[in-house]
Amino acid sequence: MNSAQSAKDSLLHLFMGIADYAESALIYGLPLAIFAFILTRSRHQTTEQSLTTFIKVKKAGLTEPASLHPLIDTNLCIGCGACVDACPEGNVLGLINNHAHLINPSHCIGHGACKVACPLDAISLVFGTSKRGVEIPLLKPNFETNLPGVFIAGELGGMGLIRNAVEQGRQAMEAVKNAVRGAAFQAPVDVLIIGAGPAGFSASLGAHEGGLKYVTIEQDSLGGTVFNFPRGKVVMTAPVTLPIVGQVKMTETSKEKLLQFWQSVEKKTGVRIQYQERMEDIKANPAGGYDVKTNKNSYHAKTILLAIGRRGTPRKLDVPGEQLPKVVYSLIDPEQYRGQHVLVVGGGNSALEAATSIAEEEGTTVTLSYRGDSFNRAAEKNRNKVDALVASKRLQLLLKSDVTEIRVNSALIKTANTTMEIPNQAVIISAGGVLPTPFLKKIGIDIETKYGAP
Numbered sequence: 001m002n003s004a005q006s007a008k009d010s011l012l013h014l015f016m017g018i019a020d021y022a023e024s025a026l027i028y029g030l031p032l033a034i035f036a037f038i039l040t041r042s043r044h045q046t047t048e049q050s051l052t053t054f055i056k057v058k059k060a061g062l063t064e065p066a067s068l069h070p071l072i073d074t075n076l077c078i079g080c081g082a083c084v085d086a087c088p089e090g091n092v093l094g095l096i097n098n099h100a101h102l103i104n105p106s107h108c109i110g111h112g113a114c115k116v117a118c119p120l121d122a123i124s125l126v127f128g129t130s131k132r133g134v135e136i137p138l139l140k141p142n143f144e145t146n147l148p149g150v151f152i153a154g155e156l157g158g159m160g161l162i163r164n165a166v167e168q169g170r171q172a173m174e175a176v177k178n179a180v181r182g183a184a185f186q187a188p189v190d191v192l193i194i195g196a197g198p199a200g201f202s203a204s205l206g207a208h209e210g211g212l213k214y215v216t217i218e219q220d221s222l223g224g225t226v227f228n229f230p231r232g233k234v235v236m237t238a239p240v241t242l243p244i245v246g247q248v249k250m251t252e253t254s255k256e257k258l259l260q261f262w263q264s265v266e267k268k269t270g271v272r273i274q275y276q277e278r279m280e281d282i283k284a285n286p287a288g289g290y291d292v293k294t295n296k297n298s299y300h301a302k303t304i305l306l307a308i309g310r311r312g313t314p315r316k317l318d319v320p321g322e323q324l325p326k327v328v329y330s331l332i333d334p335e336q337y338r339g340q341h342v343l344v345v346g347g348g349n350s351a352l353e354a355a356t357s358i359a360e361e362e363g364t365t366v367t368l369s370y371r372g373d374s375f376n377r378a379a380e381k382n383r384n385k386v387d388a389l390v391a392s393k394r395l396q397l398l399l400k401s402d403v404t405e406i407r408v409n410s411a412l413i414k415t416a417n418t419t420m421e422i423p424n425q426a427v428i429i430s431a432g433g434v435l436p437t438p439f440l441k442k443i444g445i446d447i448e449t450k451y452g453a454p
Contacts, residue, residue, distance in 0.1 A: 046081075050094025054103040062376045064132055065105040068125050070114050074099045076122035086117035107380045112164070127450035135437050138446040142175035143168065146446045149179055149289060149303040150282075154199025156308055156436065162198045162226070162258075163240045169202030169307060170243055176203075176303050177210050185288030189215050189301035192292050194279045197224025200307030201262060201273075205243040208271045215301070217294060219278035222266060223259050224309055244269050279308070282443050308436060315431045317345065321406030327427045331357070339363040341423055343411050345403055346430035347375050352382040354428050359395045367396040367422055369403055369413055403427075 057063065070083070070093065079098035087093055093114060094103040100122075102108065115123040128134035136157065143151045153172040154165035173191075180190045193203050196218035207214035218224065239249045245265055266273065274296075281293040282304065289302045314329035316322060331354040339362075344355040347370035355368040368386065375383050389395035398413060405412040411424045441447055 046095045047097060050096045050101065050103050053091055053094060054096070054101065057104050057106070062104075062106040062374065064129060064376055065102070065108050068112070068127055069105060069108040070102060071124045071126045072100050072102065073122045073124070076120050077118075078120060078122075080119065082117040082119060083114035083123060086113040088113060104380065106376055106378065130451055133449040133451045135435070135447050135449050137440060138448045142178075143172040144175060144179070147284075147444055149183075150445065151176055151179075151303065151305045152307075152445075153203060153305060154195070154197060154307045154309065156306055165198040165307075166202040166240045166242065169199035169305075170206055170241065172199070172305055173203040173206030173210070173243070176207070176305060177212065179303050180212060183288065183302045185302070187285075187287075187289045187300045187302045189213055189299050191215075191303045191305055192217070192290075192299050192301040193305045193307060194292075195224055195307035195309060196222050196273045196275075197226060197307060197309055200224065200305070201266075201271075202242055203305050203307060204271050204273060205245070205265070205269060208269060209243045214272075215299060216271075216273045217277040217279060218273055218275050221275060222262055222273065223255075224307075226255060226258065314429070314433050317403055317429060317431065319403055319405055321408075321411075322429075324406055324408065324427075326408075326425060327406060327429065329429050331428055331430075334358045334361050334364075337361060337364055337426055340425040341365045341367070342426045342428060343403070343413075343422065343424050344368050344428045344430060346370060346432070347372050347378065348430060348432060349378050349382055351428075351430035352378050352386055354430055355395060356382070356385045356389055358428075359389050365396070366394070367398060367413075367424075369398045369401045371400065371402055373399050 072083075077099045079095055079100065081095055081100070083100050084093045084095060090107070092102065092104050092108045093100055095101070096103070100114075112125050115125055127136055137145055137152050139145060139152055139157055143153050143157065145152055151172050153168040157168065176191050190212040191207055191214045193200050193207065193214060193216040196204065196216055200216060200218070201222065204214065204216040207216075239247055241247050242265065248261070265271075277297070278295045279292060280295060283291045283293075285291045285300055289300060290304055292299045292301060292304065321327075330350070334354075334357040337358050342355075342358050342364065344351055344358070344366060351368065351370070352375060355366050358364055359366040375386070386395065386397065390397050398415060401413050401415045403411060404414050404419065406427055407421075407424075409423060409425070410421050411427060412419055412421050437447060
């Protein structure tokens with residue numbers, strides 16, 4: 001009897017244990033199961049969205065990033081999505097099968113926020129791809145080249161984003177100060193700053209603040225390449241820190257507002273910039289430092305900071321009639337073309353921005369000619385604007401076309417099937433520039449070609 005009762009008690013305890021386990025599983029397991037289901041479904045949807053974007057981009061031939069961009073190590077990536085959320089530009093990165101991927105390469109402009117956000121350091125910022133190399137000067141961490149006392153900052157060194165170029169100019173000037181203090185020779189100029197774009201202007205403020213004997217020359221106007229951007233172009237969307245001034249909080253800032261601010265800083269601080277002065281040659285001085293020849297002067301400087309950008313001399317088409325007065329290589333103000341027919345040549349952001357801003361002027365007609373079959377190096381918002389204006393018939397788009405001759409009142413354009421003559425009163429050639437790389441090589445600066453490398 002006792003044995004039978006003991007068996008019953010054991011069986012009862014077993015059933016009670018199973019019941020308790022089932023109750024615990026129901027209380028704790030069900031929410032976990034629901035959470036796992038929601039997470040799996042969310043990631044599946046994210047993958048589908050990312051794949052849709054990537055396939056669309058690939059079909060459009062927009063697979064080559066235009067500048068510095070992320071390279072993701074999938075062996076380290078855990079698919080947390082921190083990089084996706086951190087990107088200021090939106091759908092540049094996406095999650096596919098629980099790993100981050102560059103799904104919209106041509107939309108990336110090198111913010112670098114993704115690398116900072118990654119908790120496992122799975123992202124490297126690189127130039128070029130396995131297919132397209134980018135020539136970049138070889139620089140030390142302090143922005144000095146292999147030539148002692150010659151520094152490079154900004155777009156020429158691969159950093160085209162304005163706020164990053166400003167920061168590079170500031171940091172490079174700190175390195176210049178150390179080089180000047182350590183120099184064992186004398187020269188009339190401590191540092192010659194070449195270029196007054198974002199990096200050069202920031203560096204000039206740093207030199208002015210530090211009491212250096214400096215000379216800043218600029219072949220154009222304050223802002224450098226920024227000065228030649230189309231009217232109304234949004235050029236900066238994040239705060240920057242300027243020497244003397246401190247942190248400047250700017251969001252969605254247009255070219256005009258930025259230049260106006262820089263001009264006010266130039267006036268208030270007394271920073272000295274010599275405009276319309278172009279650097280022509282750099283040679284080592286036997287006594288130390290460098291001799292710099294410009295179109296106006298010659299200088300002997302202890303150090304040099306090159307902040308000249310990568311655009312260089314505008315690239316020409318080399319066609320008959322290109323010397324006509326109606327041909328220019330940058331757009332300053334779309335309003336000047338109101339009521340005219342304008343031919344814009346090129347497939348980069350400058351060309352698309354010029355064509356779309358002019359097409360929006362009253363009574364204006366625009367033809368955009370590009371030798372390629374897609375705008376794979378232009379920002380998505382510029383491509384979308386072109387598509388909208390083409391759809392509304394305010395812009396004529398000719399892909400796979402070449403301008404063969406420019407005439408006084410017309411232009412000849414060759415397409416796959418024919419050569420057409422279009423009435424024309426103005427031509428804007430935005431075909432990029434002849435990069436200063438040959439000059440850098442000539443004076444002895446080491447250059448490396450980046451094929452998807454940091």
